[in-house]
Amino acid sequence: MFFLVLFGARASFGASETHQYVGAVKCGSCHEAEYQAWLSGPHAKAHESLSAEQLNDAKCNTCHTLLPFNSDKRFQGVQCEQCHGAGKVYHKDYVMRDKELARAVGLIVPKAAHCQGCHTADSPNIKPFDFDELWLRITHGPKHKKEDKSAHIKP
Numbered sequence: 001m002f003f004l005v006l007f008g009a010r011a012s013f014g015a016s017e018t019h020q021y022v023g024a025v026k027c028g029s030c031h032e033a034e035y036q037a038w039l040s041g042p043h044a045k046a047h048e049s050l051s052a053e054q055l056n057d058a059k060c061n062t063c064h065t066l067l068p069f070n071s072d073k074r075f076q077g078v079q080c081e082q083c084h085g086a087g088k089v090y091h092k093d094y095v096m097r098d099k100e101l102a103r104a105v106g107l108i109v110p111k112a113a114h115c116q117g118c119h120t121a122d123s124p125n126i127k128p129f130d131f132d133e134l135w136l137r138i139t140h141g142p143k144h145k146k147e148d149k150s151a152h153i154k155p
């Protein structure tokens, strides 16, 4: 599966990889509402569930943080770019305004299946993955109003 290949198999974090990311604060400089929703949700704090040792262990850090602790603190937690793709190229204003161009250079608008790259059967939750329920708790973006359930994206 796409995300397992992308994240699950990642064993180390090289400098070149760091340079593909801009970090959530940068995204938030234009997407203030999305940034605030993220900041108050579970993903921004996902690295806090791991000990310092676990943060540098590929068995844990692939799903809990964009980059491990000893690298730049701007890249902590499950970040925008773990769902929307590394933003180095697409985060520029003129690219973002061109939906096709943005996608061509890496922007991902994720579907339910993307969540399950990390929310696997092994993750510590007794309940099976329920997209509608989980998405409501992290919902963001202009098309999605918290009170409007009909605005849910399709799996």
Ligand code: HEC
Pocket (backbone or CB within 6 Å): 022, 023, 026, 027, 028, 029, 030, 031, 080, 081, 084, 086, 087, 088, 091, 092, 093, 096, 097, 099, 102, 108, 109
């Ligand atoms: C310089 C300002 C700016 C920055 C920085 C920025 N964006 Fe955007 N973004 C925009 C604009 C403008 C749009 C287009 C909005 C529209 O069409 O209504 C957009 C659109 C989007 C969309 C919707 C795309 C679509 O085609 O449906 C997503 C998702 C997104 N941005 C995510 C991100 C992420 C993640 C980051 C950080 C890596 C980021 N943006 C950084 C300005 C920015």
Ligand code: HEC
Pocket (backbone or CB within 6 Å): 049, 050, 054, 059, 060, 061, 062, 063, 064, 117, 118, 119, 120, 123, 124, 125
């Ligand atoms: C395949 C992705 C993945 C990997 C690898 C992973 N986790 Fe998690 N972890 C998750 C997800 C997803 C959740 C949230 C589950 C939920 O509440 O639905 C989670 C939640 C947790 C929590 C919070 C549990 C709670 O009850 O709130 C802890 C602690 C945790 N993980 C520790 C670890 C440790 C330690 C490792 C390494 C041995 C690890 N994780 C590896 C995906 C992962």
Ligand code: HEC
Pocket (backbone or CB within 6 Å): 024, 027, 028, 031, 034, 035, 036, 038, 043, 078, 079, 080, 081, 082, 083, 084, 109, 110, 111, 112, 138, 140, 141, 142, 143, 144, 153
């Ligand atoms: C856990 C995965 C995840 C994270 C983390 C995440 N997003 Fe999203 N984002 C989504 C999903 C799923 C959608 C809904 C896509 C759709 O409407 O089809 C979305 C929608 C959006 C949209 C609206 C797209 C549109 O066309 O309406 C923007 C803008 C956006 N996200 C920006 C961000 C920013 C900025 C961050 C970080 C501060 C962020 N996202 C973090 C998964 C994520």
Ligand code: HEC
Pocket (backbone or CB within 6 Å): 007, 042, 043, 045, 046, 047, 048, 049, 062, 063, 064, 078, 082, 083, 110, 111, 112, 114, 115, 116, 117, 118, 119, 125, 131, 133, 134, 135, 137, 138
């Ligand atoms: C890169 C890995 C990753 C991806 C992709 C991801 N998540 Fe998560 N998610 C996590 C981790 C790790 C946690 C646990 C945070 C913690 O340590 O408490 C979590 C926790 C959550 C929680 C809180 C669950 C609880 O029981 O407290 C919700 C809700 C959630 N995720 C929704 C989603 C949705 C919806 C998507 C897809 C749009 C998604 N996630 C994609 C890694 C991920």
